[in-house]
Amino acid sequence: MVEARISYPPPLTLWDRINPVRMIGELSETRYWMYLLLIPSALLITAVVIYPTLYGMQMSFREMRLNRPDLGTGWVGLKHYQRMLTDPIFWVSLRNTAVWVTSAIALEFLIGLIAALALNRNLPGSKVLAVLILLPYFLPNVVAGHMWALMLDPRLGVINDLLVKIGWLEGYKAWFADPSTAMAAAIVVEAWHSFPFFTLLILAGLKGIPSDLYKAADIDGAGPFAQLRLITLPMLKTIIAAAVILRVIGLVNSPDLLLILTSGGPGRSTQVLSLYAFQTAYKDFNFGYAGALSVVMFILLMGFAWAYVRLSKVNED
Amino acid sequence: MTTRFDRRSVLKMGGGLLAASALLPARAMAQQTAINYWHTFTSQSEFAGLEDVMKLFAAAHPDIAVTQENIPNPEFMAKITAAVVSGSRPDSTMVSSERVADLVAMGGLTDLTDRIAAWERRGDFDDSRFASITKDGKVYGIPAFTFVDWMYYRKDWFDEAGLAPPTTYAEFRDAAIKLTDPAKGRFGFGMRGGAGGQSYVINIMEGFGAKLIQDDGSISLDRDKAIEAVDWWSGLLIKDGAVPPSAPNDGFRQIMEAFQTGQTAMLWHHTGSFQDNSKLLKAGVEFATAAIPAGPVNRVSRLGYAYNTVTKPETIDASWEWIKFWGEPDAAVAFLEKTGYFPASTVAAQDERISGNPLYKPAADTLGFGIPAPSFAGFAGWSESVVLPAFQRVLIKEATPEQAVDEMIDGLAQAIA
Known part of the structure; x- marks a missing residue:
């Protein structure tokens, strides 16, 4: 008769019980391991995103004027939000923000799409061209802003010089001093600076579209525009949606380019919400009202992102 | 009698010497106070003027090391506000007249009333030079130069x-x-x-x-x-x-x-x-x-004044030496010669290098009837x-x-x- 032998693991020593390496090893085999891995990033996000956001939100319900300590920092409820309703600068800024973001995104998307389609053809020299096209995006906003301020300068600007020489302008034009051209000129600068973002993402998306689809479309007699409309754009829907949302967030929140080019002027013709919030905080030192403006921007962006995802039906795929 | 050194003794001595030599510069450094100075100078001439003043100061005060930090003028209030609120203030800061009231209100400047009253060069400056930097009887800085x-x-x-x-x-x-x-x-x-x-x-x-x-x-x-x-x-x-x-x-x-x-x-x-x-x-x-x-x-x-102020009370002694140095005629004239900025000190403004130049006469006249913002x-x-x-x-x-x-x-x- 064969005796069955069962081998038991040796009993745990005290050291085994308190050995952290062994404890982590055991934990890694449980479902709690996921939470442990998430702790560092969750802590970081709490410290640098959630806490400042919540702090900014509560600031919007308080009196916070740094240069008026006599007013205290008491709770003022919806005072700042009520002021916003009757503040003409807020409404002008809101309208300008809509124009600024919509026009810039449309232009960036259009140029970015054309550039990506061209680069996707893998013609000779396309790799070098791809690097050149991406160059504007590598420039910081501050550098791009100052560079274009000089190029569009009414006295020394090379753009004016070129336009006069080819006969499009009779004389040098002060683009940023005229309210009818200031916003348009700023949008051109913004589009030049950021269209490579769309190029990059769309190009990545184009590489993932199977060529069989185009071959089949060719056989069916679809021309290039029909292929673009029926294959390329639908296949890029998710990427375009992500790129648009990211750019909208970037444009709504960043006042730096307009700050350099126009400071919101002349008058209020290029005043946008982010610039208004920045000036309210750092020129008027009214952090309460600036906080309220920022909260409104936050809500508008959340609303936009939600509506855009719903309307573009990205999640349905 | 000869002394024999074995290998272990030599190693010990070498280690000891190395440790001692490491301490020497540390002790020397410890005697030098490092402060930083925020300013809004932009042009090449302004930087050249600042450099000259810093060289003169370094020669007169080898115990204090000043590091200058340029803050672009349009961003200055945003940066200094953030620094004050977050507790990461610079040691000393140049502040123009129109910004004094806001900075005092947010508690960004250190009261220097007693030090200025006891300062040996206080008499070189007209009282009006301190008008914009005085709030509720407290003086917060020294005029560095005049716009x-x-x-x-x-x-x-x-x-x-x-x-x-x-x-x-x-x-x-x-x-x-x-x-x-x-x-x-x-x-x-x-x-x-x-x-x-x-x-x-x-x-x-x-x-x-x-x-x-x-x-x-x-x-x-x-x-x-x-x-x-x-x-x-x-x-x-x-x-x-x-x-x-x-x-x-x-x-x-x-x-x-x-x-x-x-x-x-x-x-x-x-x-x-x-x-x-x-x-x-x-x-x-x-x-x-x-x-x-x-x-x-x-x-x-x-008549606008750029004031030098102390923004961090912890290093006030070194910062005070630095900001009052700008009131020395040699520093003021060195700065003027590079930039054209007029000295705030009446004594420095009477220097022959300034009063002898006819192109400076309108500025000297304006000092008589000019008013602060x-x-x-x-x-x-x-x-x-x-x-x-x-x-x-x-x-x-x-x-x-x-x-x-x-x-x-x-x-x-x-x-x-």
Whole structure:
């Protein structure tokens, strides 16, 4: 008769019980391991995103004027939000923000799409061209802003010089001093600076579209525009949606380019919400009202992102 | 008797010496206090002037190491506010007059009243130099240099047209119109209607009698006089065409370039741009200097001061040595020679190197009748966020002078509420 032998693991020593390496090893085999891995990033996000956001939100319900300590920092409820309703600068800024973001995104998307389609053809020299096209995006906003301020300068600007020489302008034009051209000129600068973002993402998306689809479309007699409309754009829907949302967030929140080019002027013709919030905080030192403006921007962006995802039906795929 | 060293003894001695040598520089460093200094200098000449002052200071105070940090002027208030609120202040900071009230209100500056009262060079400075840096009887800094407002004009063009430098607003406007010749690409005056243009609007309003701070200390704006002023000032563009059409967006760079490249005949700025203008135009031949013309009611020529202040109390002793060093005549003259900024010290201003130069005479005269800019908590924000856009709206014909002044009065009420 064969005796069955069962081998038991040796009993745990005290050291085994308190050995952290062994404890982590055991934990890694449980479902709690996921939470442990998430702790560092969750802590970081709490410290640098959630806490400042919540702090900014509560600031919007308080009196916070740094240069008026006599007013205290008491709770003022919806005072700042009520002021916003009757503040003409807020409404002008809101309208300008809509124009600024919509026009810039449309232009960036259009140029970015054309550039990506061209680069996707893998013609000779396309790799070098791809690097050149991406160059504007590598420039910081501050550098791009100052560079274009000089190029569009009414006295020394090379753009004016070129336009006069080819006969499009009779004389040098002060683009940023005229309210009818200031916003348009700023949008051109913004589009030049950021269209490579769309190029990059769309190009990545184009590489993932199977060529069989185009071959089949060719056989069916679809021309290039029909292929673009029926294959390329639908296949890029998710990427375009992500790129648009990211750019909208970037444009709504960043006042730096307009700050350099126009400071919101002349008058209020290029005043946008982010610039208004920045000036309210750092020129008027009214952090309460600036906080309220920022909260409104936050809500508008959340609303936009939600509506855009719903309307573009990205999640349905 | 011979002493034998075995290998272990040599190693021990070597280790000991190494440790001792490591301590030496540490002890030397420990004796030197390091402080940083925030400033808003921009031009090459300003940096050259700062460098000279720092060299002189290093020679006089080898125990203090100063590190300068440039903060671009438009970002200065944002950075210093963030530094004060977050507790990461610089040790010492240069602060211009119009920013003092806001910084004192937010608790950003250290009270130096006692130190300044006991300072051996306090007598070199007129009391008026400390007016803008004194709040509620407490003095928060030392004037480093003076921004004396004056006028640069194209002497050759004035001579050619048989014109004398203007002394009143009426003469100024007349000269601006006469010297404007669009065919030659010339305009009579370089108006600053973009960034920084608000101070000119406020000065002109005061020139027409619309003072901001009344004799009883209250803050208000005389509507009728302010409208007259805004109408006159904006009229240089929209009625007379005597300033470049880019005026609504012209800031410091644009007005300087326009003058230096021969596109404008007159430029209002302070003495700090003298050296930069001299590099491109021949001083005394192509351009000369004059005092700012007098308005119909008041003569408004600003004397602004850049103050050096202590922003971090923990290193106050070293910072105090640094900021008071700027009051030494040698430091003040060294800075002037590189930049054109006038010394704030009366003793330094009498130095032969300054009083002997006729081109500096209008600035020396202005020291006699010049006045400081208004200063109250909220002034900087109001002037920049309300006055400038409102005036720009007049320049671009989006608003009338009446509407712009009403906007300014409403904004002022909110700023001081």
